[in-house]
Amino acid sequence: MNPRVVIFDTNFFLGTRSTFRSDAEMRDFLLDLETSFNENGIRPVIPARVLGEIDGFSGAL
Numbered sequence: 001m002n003p004r005v006v007i008f009d010t011n012f013f014l015g016t017r018s019t020f021r022s023d024a025e026m027r028d029f030l031l032d033l034e035t036s037f038n039e040n041g042i043r044p045v046i047p048a049r050v051l052g053e054i055d056g057f058s059g060a061l
Contacts, residue, residue: 004042010053 020026037044 004040005045006037006042007045007047008050009047010050013050 016029017026020029034044036042
């Protein structure tokens, strides 16, 4: 079986943030997403460049 990988970019986080009313809602969404990935054998990847761009962007991240 080929590994399944999802690569996130900065736009994903900016778009996601604008969807939620609070950091708590966004954090809950990201935790649910992580759980779903783990259950389905999907490996999320956030490139170092993206981490640098979103560093300090939100406490939820």
